[in-house]
Amino acid sequence: MSNGNIIGRRIREAREYCKLSTKDLAERITSNYEKISKQTISHYENGYVSPPPGRLVEISTILNFPIQYFTKAWASADEHTPAQFRKHSAATKKSRSEAELNAEWVLRIVSILQRYHEFKPAQIPQIGITPSIDDYPKIEDISVNIRNNWGLGNARIENLVQLLEEKGVIIVEIPIHGDLEAFSFWSNGRPFIFTNSDGEKGFYRTRFSIAHELGHLVMHKNIDPEILDNAESHKIVEKQAHKFAAAFLMPKSTFGQEITRFDEQYWLTLKQRWGVSFSAIMMRATDLGIFTEAQKTNYFKNHNIRQEPLDDETRREAVDLLPRVIQELDTSGKLKTSALLDEVGLNEEIVRKIFSSFIFKYS
Secondary structure (H helix, E strand, O other), rough: OOHHHHHHHHHHHHHHHHHEEEEEEEEHHOOOOOOOOOHHHHHHOOOOOOHHHHHHHHHHHHHOOOOHHOOOHHHHHOOOOOOOOOOOOHHHHHHHHHHHHHHHHHHHHHHHHOOOOOOOOOOOOOOOOOHHHHHHHHHHHHHHHHHHHHOOOOOOOHHHHHHHHOOOOOOEEEOOOOOOOEEEEEEOOOOEEEEEEOOOOHHHHHHHHHHHHHHHHHHOOOOOOOHHHHHHHHHHHHHHHHHHHHHHHHOOOOOHHOOOOOOOHHHHHHHHHHEEEEHHHHHHHOOOOOOOHHHHHHHHHHHOOOOOOOOOOOOOOOOOOHHHHHHHHHHHHHHHHHHHHHHHHHHHHHHHHHHHHOOOOOO
């Protein structure tokens, strides 16, 4: 990537983060240079021309990004497989772009951290699967095999975040639009899962979302992006990840023996034991043939699935890997947090707003 293209891409990233149009940015430039148009900003961003040094400094000031942000090359750090978003509608395109920018900042941070810290190798198997409903039985087998390979048997998973971090997954909490909930991808052989940092989703929904994203990492690493852009095939891909999450969190041979009756009071015990919502229990029990489709339909018709018993009483599993690495490097003096921010080209104000859940957790 040429220097002009680097600068252009960074201007676009910073401008979009600040929620400014090219016209907005052009109108805010008040230097001694000639008045510029939104077309000039577009030319900068597309790499057709480079802004004069003085103008780049002014753009940096207006957008409140350090000047080094606009000149640092991060091409290899930014590379990743297609992000697996819950929704791909036009209405969420802007939300996806914002989430991916935050994710790319995380990738750049991790690329610096791994010079000083050896992250555990990824132990996530890749088992390609076609987007077909006929593959649902195969997903059950995939889940069983992974559990057996990881020594989990058919028992409850005590802490899913901790388990996946041990298996080399980097899990990060960032601001994500509510409709997206979570997303994942592979980057340079490393699996990443991003969850919502706002805390509104709670323990049970977040835990299922993480298991859902694990399904994508296992089954859809090399998926054709065109499949994700097609509404029907994307819907099947999402259902496959849901089927995986349910099978992984609620094994047929054990959970299937415990979900013996349609009794919500009894489900409270199952919810706490397996770490899953009533909705997940209902869907899984129906898939296993324990409840009927009519019972499932009637349940969802008459219940508020957004607010269930115990939802406000259980804390989310702590995302610990990156906070711990950053703190250890800062304490040892190997990499001060200020030096990390300087190298990645993000100021403290931006990082506190975007990554407060982990960068400054210990400060």
